[in-house]
Amino acid sequence: MAEPLAKYYLLDTNILLHEPLAFLNFQEHHVVIPMVVLEELDAIKDRQKDVSRDARVAIRALEEALKDATPEQILDGVALSRVQGEHHAEGTLSIFPDYQLSQSDAVLSLTENDNRIIQAALELQRNKKPAKIILVTKDINMRLKAKGAGVKQVEDYRTDQLIDDIRYLSKGFYEFEGSFWEKVGAVTSEQSGRDTLHKVPRNLFEQVFQNEYVIDETHEFAAKVVAYDDQQVTLQDLGYERMMGYSAWGVHPKNIYQAMALQALLDPSLDMVILTGPAGSGKTLLALSAALEMIIEQGRYEKIIVTRNTPEIAESIGFLPGTEEEKMAPWLAAITDSLEVLHKNDESMESSLNYIMKKANIQFKSLNFMRGRSIQNAVVLLDEAQNLTASQLKTIITRCGTNTKLVVSGNLAQIDTYYLNALTSGLTYIVERFKDYPGSATVNLNGVVRSSLAQYAEENL
DSSP states (O other): OOOOOOEEEEEOHHHHHHOTTGGGOSTTSEEEEEHHHHHHHHHHTTSSSTHHHHHHHHHHHHHHHHTTOOHHHHHHOEEGGGSOSSOOOOSEEEEEOGGGOOGGGOSSOTTSHHHHHHHHHHHHHHHSTTSEEEEEOSOHHHHHHHHHHTOSEEEOOOTTOOOSOGGGSOOSEEEESSOHHHHHOSOEEEEETTEEEEEEEGGGOSSOOTTOEEEETTSOOEEEEEEEOSSEEEEEEOOHHHHHTOOBTTBOOSSHHHHHHHHHHHOTTOSEEEEEOOTTSSHHHHHHHHHHIIIIISOOOSEEEEEEOOTTHHHHGGGSOSOHHHHHGGGGHHHHHHHHHHTTTSSSHHHHHHHHHHHTTEEEOOHHHHTTOOBOSEEEEEEOGGGSOHHHHHHHHTTBOTTEEEEEEEOTTOOOOTTOOTTTOHHHHHHHHTTTOTTEEEEEOOSOOSOHHHHHHHHHO
C-alpha cells in the first residue's frame, strides 16, 4: 500500500495574526514560514495596533518552537512534537529563505511581499515533488494571484471554522410549525416554586441545547430548555404574553425575538448573552436598556463598560485628541444614539444623559483595555463583534470576572474586516462554541424594527 504524499503548508502573515499558534494546527503535516513573513511580523509588533500583540505572541511561539535548532535544521524542518502545550502537531516547522529567490526566475515581481510568498510556494512545488504544497492565506486577492501564477493548491485557514454553511448557525431558539400543544401530544407538567416545567419527548426536536428558547407559529407558547437527556426535554414555561409584557428601562419588546433577548439579558443566571441579527433589529437598544435596568433599578452591577472593534480604530485612535473615552466616542455613537432614544421625551434630554452616564458609570473603552484586566461587577457591552476573530473574543471573554455579564452583539452581514467572512468570524465561532453552555444564551433577532426603509434595505440590497 502506497504511503500518502507529504503535505507542506506555507503560511501567509495574516494567518499568524488571525491565530498566533496556527502553525500547531496542521497535525502530522509540515509547516513552512517564509522569511518575509517574519519580516512582516517584526514590522507589525511595535505598531500601536491591536494586531501588534498577536504579532508578538506569534514571534515568541515560533522562537519557542525553533530554539536550540541549528540553521540547517531550521531550513530542513524542526519537529513540532517538541513544543509544549495542548496540541496535536506531529509534523515539522521550517523557515523558507525567500531572500535567496532570483528575480530572473520569478513569475511575479519580488519587490512585493505577497509575491515573495507566492514565489516561495512555487519554489517548493518544484523542489518537493511529488509532495503537495498548499499556500494558506486569508487574503482573497492573494489566493487569486497565487492560482494565476501557478500555485496548484491555495486555501483559506479554516481550522477555527465550525460550520460550513451560515444557514446552520444556531439561532438560539426552536420554532414549531403550527401549535406546540398539538405537536407535543403527551406531556408531563409540574410546579417548581414559581416555575411551571413541562417534560416532553426528546424526539420532538432535531437537536436541542441548554437555554434554547422554544416558540410556535401560533404565538401561544414560549418556553426555555432547562434540561434534557436522550429521552426527554424539560422546558420552563415562560408564557408568550408574559414575555411580551417584559420591560427594561421603559423599553418593551416589539416581537417575540426581542422578548427572548430581554428575558436572557435580565436573567441573573446567565453570564453571557449573544445577540445576532440584522441592522435595526434592536440589539444595541435592548442590551443598553437591560444594562441600565440591572444597574440603576436593581443594583445588581456597578458599571457599564462599552467596547467594540472596527478595522480603522487601531490606526486612528492614537491620532484623535482627548482622553481614551473621548477618542472612543466616534466609534461608540450607537450607544449614545440609543441613550438619546431612551430619553428623547425627557424635559431636558442633555441633563438626563449626563445623569445616566454618571449614575450607571458608563465607560467607553478600547479593546486594548480588556487585555490583562479582570473586570468585576460590570455589564460589558461588546458591539460589532462580527469584526473580531475567535482569539480576540477569547481574550475578552476570559477577562470577565466575578459578577460580570457580557453581552456580545453583531451582524454577520456587515463584516468590515478584510480577512473575515460570516463563516470565519469570531462571532460565529462563539455562537457555536457556547450554544450548549449553561451560563449563556443566544438569540437571533429576526426582523428589522428600526423603520420600513431599513427593513427594505436589509432585505433587498
